[in-house]
Amino acid sequence: MPFIRAYLRASTEEQDATRARADLEAFAAERGLEVAAWYTENESGAKLDRPELFRLINDARPGDVLLVEQVDRLSRLTQADWEALKAHLAAKRIRVVALDLPTSWDAARASTDDTTQALLDAVNRMLLDVLAVVARKDYEDRRRRQAQGIAKATAERRFKGKQPDLERYSRIATLLDMGMSWADVIATTGASRSTVARVVAARRAETAPSVG
Incomplete structure (x- = not known):
């Protein structure tokens, strides 16, 4: 049986x-399998440099399974970074199984039919590419809506100075999503603490549930 590493x-x-x-454990149990190793981290999926993901890749042996809930847990990467990650996975012959990609589920079981396995691998590579592109588009769309929401909130506060720097605001939001502290965001972007506070407040206002 394949060695399953959950991410x-x-x-x-x-x-x-x-x-x-719990969902990953249930998926494995339904197939008489067991997750042998867990890798957990709080990092943006738009970032290639993720310590736990690469620890998993380094630990893996040929034929091991990388199990994820959804493809976007593995990648919200740019096309270039996604190609780089795929190259790392291919070099170790790691099979990706995602709960939101049913065609990948058979990879969680050992197969003696090389032709069938090769066909499944080819189909899954194509579908992984599609879902990775969708995940990246969703990420970029959310960043754009976020920047627009920040600009709208700033305008509604009767901001009379220079127009808001949407690119900077979007970068601040992205760094915060990556788990960076306010102090590090300020040091990285050169923004004032009040600017970071406005970004945080605008994001909260944008995501707050509507009433009525």
Whole structure:
């Protein structure tokens, strides 16, 4: 049976990266399998440099399974970074199984039919590419809406100075999503603490549930 390594990820420290653990355990149990190793981290999926993900890859042996809840837990990467990650996975012959990609589920079982396995691998590579592109688009769309929401909130406060720097605001939001502290965000972007506070307030206002 394949050695299953489960990967759990959330974007920020405030989010629970272990939320999907029970679902992954249930998936394995239904197939008479057991997750042999867990790798958990709070890092942005848009970031290639993720210590626990690469620890998993370094620990893996040929034929091991990388189990994730959804493809976007593995990647919200740019195309270039996604190709780099795929190259690392291919070099170790790691099979990706995602709960939101049913065609990948058979990879969690050992197969003696090389032709069938090769066909499944080819299909899964194609579908992984599609889902990775969708995940990246969703990430970029959310960043754009976030920047627009910040600009709108700033305008509604009768901001009379220079127009808001949407690119900077978006970068601040992205760094915060990656779990960076306010102090590090300020040092990295050169923004004032009040600017970071405005970004945080605008994001909260944008995501607050509507009433009525």
